[in-house]
Amino acid sequence: MSQRKPVRKAVFPVAGLGTRFLPATKSIPKEMLPIVDKPLIQYAVEEALEAGIDTLIFVTSRKKHAISDHFDSAFELETRLAADGKTELLERINTIVPDGVSRVHVTQTEALGLGHAILCAESVVGDEPFAILLADDMIRNDGPGALSQMVQLHRESRSSVIGVEEIPDEMTTSYGVVGVDFDDSGHRAIHTIVEKPKLEDAPSRLGVVGRYILDSSVFACLGNVKPGAGGEIQLTDGIAAMLSSHPVLAYPFEGQRYDCGARQGFIKATIDYALEQPDLRDPVLEHLLQVLRESGRI
Ligand code: UTP
Numbered sequence: 594m595s596q597r598k599p600v601r602k603a604v605f606p607v608a609g610l611g612t613r614f615l616p617a618t619k620s621i622p623k624e625m626l627p628i629v630d631k632p633l634i635q636y637a638v639e640e641a642l643e644a645g646i647d648t649l650i651f652v653t654s655r656k657k658h659a660i661s662d663h664f665d666s667a668f669e670l671e672t673r674l675a676a677d678g679k680t681e682l683l684e685r686i687n688t689i690v691p692d693g694v695s696r697v698h699v700t701q702t703e704a705l706g707l708g709h710a711i712l713c714a715e716s717v718v719g720d721e722p723f724a725i726l727l728a729d730d731m732i733r734n735d736g737p738g739a740l741s742q743m744v745q746l747h748r749e750s751r752s753s754v755i756g757v758e759e760i761p762d763e764m765t766t767s768y769g770v771v772g773v774d775f776d777d778s779g780h781r782a783i784h785t786i787v788e789k790p791k792l793e794d795a796p797s798r799l800g801v802v803g804r805y806i807l808d809s810s811v812f813a814c815l816g817n818v819k820p821g822a823g824g825e826i827q828l829t830d831g832i833a834a835m836l837s838s839h840p841v842l843a844y845p846f847e848g849q850r851y852d853c854g855a856r857q858g859f860i861k862a863t864i865d866y867a868l869e870q871p872d873l874r875d876p877v878l879e880h881l882l883q884v885l886r887e888s889g890r891i
Contacts, residue, residue, distance in 0.1 A: 597751065598721045598722060599645070599722075599748075600644070600645070600646070600721075600722050600723065600724055600744050600747060600806055601645070601646060601647050601648055601721065601723075602646065602647075602648040602650060602717070602718055602721060602723045602724070603641040603644075603646040603648070603649055603650065603723065603724040603725070603726055603740075604650045604652060604711060604714045604718065604723060604724070604725045604726075605624070605634065605637060605638070605641075605649065605650065605651050605652065605725075605726055605727075605728060606652045606701075606707055606710035606711060606725070606727065607622045607624045607634060607651055607652060607653050607654075607657070607660055607728065608622070608652050608653055608654040608657075608700075608701040608704055608710050609622070609623070609704055609707075609710075610704050611623035611854075613854060613855055613856065614626065614854075614856070614859075620657075621657065621659045622634075622653070622654070622657050622659060622660060623729060623854065624637075624660065624728040624729065625659045625660065625663065626853070626859070628731065628853065628859070628862050628863050628866050629863060629866045629867050629870065629873070632663060633728040633729055633731060633853055634660060634663070634728045635663070635689060636728065636731055637726045637727075637728035637731075638664075638689070638690070640726065640732070640738040640739065640740050640741075641724060641726055641740055642690075642691070642694065643737070643738050643740070643741055644724070644738060644740035644741040644743075644744045645741075645744060646694075646724060646740075647693065647694050647695065648694070648695050648696075648697065648717075649664075649690070649694065649695070649696045649697070650697045650698075650699065650714050650717050650718065651696070651697070651698045651699070652699050652700075652701050652710045652711070652713050652714055653698055653699070653700060653701070654700070654701055654702075654704065655700055655702055660698070661696075661698050663689075664689060664690050664696055666687075667686065670686065671683060671686065671687070674686075697717050699713050699714055699717060700713070701713045705820075705825060705826050706820070706823070706824075706825025706826040706827055706828075707727075707825070707826075707827065707828045708815050708818055708825070708826035708827050708828040708829075708830060708831050709815075709825070709826040711725060711811070711812075711815060711828055711831070712812060712815045712816065712826070715812045718809060718812075719809065720809050721809055722747065722753070722806055722807065722808055722809065723806070723807060723809065724740055724743075724744075724804070724805065724806050725803070725804070725805040725806075725807065725828075726740065726803060726804060727802075727803025727804075727854075728803075728853075729803065729852070729853045729854035730802050730803030730804070730850055730851075730852060730853070730854070731850065731851045731853050731862050732756075732802075732804070732846065732848045732849065732850045732851075733848055733849050733851070733862075733865070733866075734846075734847055734848030734849070736847065738848070739756055739804050739846040739847075739848050739850075740804055740806075742844070742846050742847060743756060743804060743806050743844055743846065744806065746780070746842065746844055747806045750778065750780060750840075750842060752780075752782075752839075752840040752841060752842045753805070753806055753807045753808050753811075753832075753835070753839060753840065753841040753842065754805070754806045754841070754842050754844050755771070755783065755786075755801055755804070755805050755806075755832070755841060755842070755843055755844065756801070756802045756803070756804030756805070756844055756845075756846050757771060757781075757799040757800060757801055757802065757843045757844065757845055758799070758800060758802055758845055758846070758850060759798050759799065759800070759845070760798055760799075760800035761798075762792055762798070763792075764800065765789070765790050765791065765792050765795040765798070765800070766789050766790070766791060766792075767789060767800075768789065768800035768801055769786055769787065769788050769789070769800065769801035769827075769828075769829040770786070770787055770790050770795045770796060770797060770798075770799065770800055770801070771783045771785065771786045771796065771797060771799050771801060771843045772784050772785035772786075772796025772797055773797065773799065773843050776840075776842075780842045781799075781842055781843040781844070781845075782840060782841070782842060782843075783836060783841045783842065783843050784836065785833075785836075786801070786829055786832050786833045786836065786841075787829070787833070788821060788822045788827050788829040788830065789822050799843055799845070801829070802846075802850055804846065805828075805832075807832070807835075807841075808835070808839050810835055810838065810839055811831050811832060811835050814831045814832070814834035814835045815828070815830075815831035815834075817834065818830045818831050818834065849865075851865075864877070864881070
C-alpha cells in the first residue's frame with residue numbers, strides 16, 4: 594500500500610480535445626489558454642509546488658508541444674530581456690519551475706478519456722500516492738491552496754482524498770457525484786461515486802472537482818475499467834472500483850473554484866484575476882461600470 598509515503602508527484606492531464614474552446618484549442622491544449630497573463634496550467638503548477646510537489650508529470654497528446662515549451666528555458670527571449678534590462682520580466686519567466694523540481698512528459702496517443710490519461714502516467718508514478726490536478730478547474734484561496742489542504746488531510750488520515758463542492762441540482766449530469774458517510778474522525782468517507790448521474794440517481798449534491806490524491810492501487814483498477822459514459826475510460830469508474838479496498842475521503846476545500854473548461858467560468862476567472870492586479874483593477878472596474886450602465890443594469 595502506497596499511502597504511508599508522502600505525496601511528491603503530481604499528474605497534469607492535458608491531452609483532452611478541448612472542444613468547448615474550438616477553434617482556440619485546435620493547435621494548443623486548452624490548459625495553455627491564459628487567465629490575464631498566465632496560462633491555466635501555470636496556476637495549477639504553482640498550486641502543486643506550494644503543496645510540496647517535486648515531480649510534475651504532464652500527460653500530453655502527440656501534437657502539442659506548447660506545454661513543454663512553456664516550462665522549458667527560452668534562450669533567445671531570456672538573452673533579449675537581459676540585454677534590455679527587463680529584469681522583472683526575466684525573473685517571471687525564469688522562476689516558473691524552481692531548481693530541484695523535475696518535469697516528465699508522457700504521451701497519450703489517443704484521447705480515450707481522463708482515466709486512460711492517468712493510466713499513461715503509471716510507470717512514472719510507481720508505487721506512491723500521487724496528486725492529479727485538472728488545470729481547467731482553477732481554485733483561488735487567500736490561505737493555503739486546495740491541494741495543500743488536501744495533502745494535510747492525506748497526511749493525517751492516510752486515505753485517498755478527492756476535492757468536492759456542492760453543486761446545484763441541474764448540474765449532476767455534468768459531474769462525478771459522491772455518496773458519503775461521516776467516519777469516526779468526522780471525515781466524509783466515500784461509499785459511492787458515479788459519473789454524470791441523472792438527478793434522481795445522484796447519491797448527494799457533492800460534485801467532484803479536478804483535485805485528487807490517490808493511492809497507486811487506482812492504476813490496477815483503471816486497467817480493468819471498460820469505456821463508460823461518453824465511450825471514454827472514466828477516472829470515476831477506476832476510483833469506484835478502488836472503494837472496496839481503500840478508504841477515499843471527499844474533501845470540500847476552502848476556496849473559490851472556476852470551471853475554466855467552459856466559457857462562462859473562464860470569463861469569470863479572467864475578471865476576478867484582473868481585479869486583483871493593481872494596474873488593472875481601476876480600468877477594468879470602470880469598464881464594467883460602463884457596460885452595466887449601457888445595458889441598463891444600473
Ligand atoms: P474534459 O472532460 O474537460 O475534456 O477533460 P476535454 O476534451 O479537455 O474538453 P471538452 O469537453 O472537449 O471541451 C478533463 C481533463 O482531462 C484531460 C483534459 O485535458 C482535461 O484536463 N483529458 C481528457 C485528457 O488528458 N485525455 C483525455 O482523453 C480526456
